[in-house]
Amino acid sequence: MNKYILKLTSPFDKTIVCIHHKNIKNIHLKVFRDLKVVLSVPNGVTDEWITEFLISKSSWIEKQLQKYKQSSGYNNLIDIKSGTSTQLLGKDCRIIKKISEKNYVLEDEKNIIVYANKMSKKHQQVLEYWWxxxxxxxxxxxxxxxxxxxxxxxxxxxxxxxxxxxxxxxxxxxxxxxxxxxxxxxxxxxxxxxxxxxxxxxxxxxxxxxxxxxxxxxxxxxxxxxxxxxxxxxxxxxxx
The missing domain is CATH 3.30.2010.10 (Metalloproteases ("zincins"), catalytic domain)
Structure with a gap:
């Protein structure tokens, strides 16, 4: 079993869970902010056990998916747009792009403010260098x-x-x-x-x-x- 289709309620009906069999001792279930769901299990774990485990965790999976869905674009540092959200040292913050003759970055409790000229790629370069x-x-x-x-x-x-x-x-x-x-x-x-x-x-x-x-x-x-x-x-x- 490489993938499992988990039936959840809308809008996450038929969520695909990627199954990875590894040389590990413990089970690892992860729901990522890009809405990807991954289950890593020890070699030898049966498909029947995986099915029962995922069904038992379906409520938790759906809760995580819903939380991340509400913050779409979260953690995106590639091809940034003004208003993009991310994390910085464990805190949620928003990336704001502003036009300026000088290239620099300012940060406060809630924002990372990127100043650059009108070239959109320049904001990306300024942020990446600062980061x-x-x-x-x-x-x-x-x-x-x-x-x-x-x-x-x-x-x-x-x-x-x-x-x-x-x-x-x-x-x-x-x-x-x-x-x-x-x-x-x-x-x-x-x-x-x-x-x-x-x-x-x-x-x-x-x-x-x-x-x-x-x-x-x-x-x-x-x-x-x-x-x-x-x-x-x-x-x-x-x-x-």
Whole structure:
């Protein structure tokens, strides 16, 4: 079973759920803000079990779809239009485009205001540059603090930080190059989720694999890491 058609009430009648069989231990059901529904299950789980599980979760799925439907265009940072909504550090905000001779960005509690000349693509470029710079500064500050607090005493050199768009990962670590890469869209998450991702990747400098030692170390230094991960997985969508 690669797809399952879940019958919900209008306007979500015959919602398609994408089924992914993976080498995992737990079930992961996600409803994304683009109205995509994905269920990841361990290899060997039967179609009958999947059907019963999805039916039992249909009310929750419909509730999430309805919430995201009411905020259409949410989290869109590609081909932005004035009024587009997104998240920034865990808060909902709206992108406003304004005409100006100078190119710059201002932000307040509810808005990201992008000033640029009349060329529509220029607004996109100005926003992307500002977003990347803000992401880098935010991640670097958090990484510096975690490194000095936890990792410096292990004699590990502080890694280089890279920020880029990533389609499937929030972050990655290359111990051989002492390099950590963080997804620029992680800036949509609140600071607690950002701290979790950075700590996770820093931990790979000591424990390259996801073994018991890795998770023990993670738990010692961030006892609520699983709650932060859950919040990240279910509330923040990359929108790419």
């Amino acid at each position: 990347r710079e803000k992401a880098y500064k935010t991640y670097q500050n958090e990484m510096n603090e975690l490194y000095n607090k936890i990792f410096k005493k292990y004699g590990i050199e502080e890694p280089s930080l890279y920020v880029r768009k990533m389609k499937t990962l929030w972050g990655s670590c290359t111990p051989s190059k002492n390099k950590i890469t963080i997804n620029e869209y992680l800036l949509k998450a609140n600071i607690r989720c950002i701290q979790y991702v950075i700590l996770h990747e820093l931990t790979h400098l000591i424990y390259p694999y996801h073994n018991n030692e890795f998770y023990t170390f993670l738990t010692i230094h961030m006892p609520d890491w699983s709650e932060r991960k859950k919040q990240l997985d279910f509330e923040v969508v990359q929108g790419i």
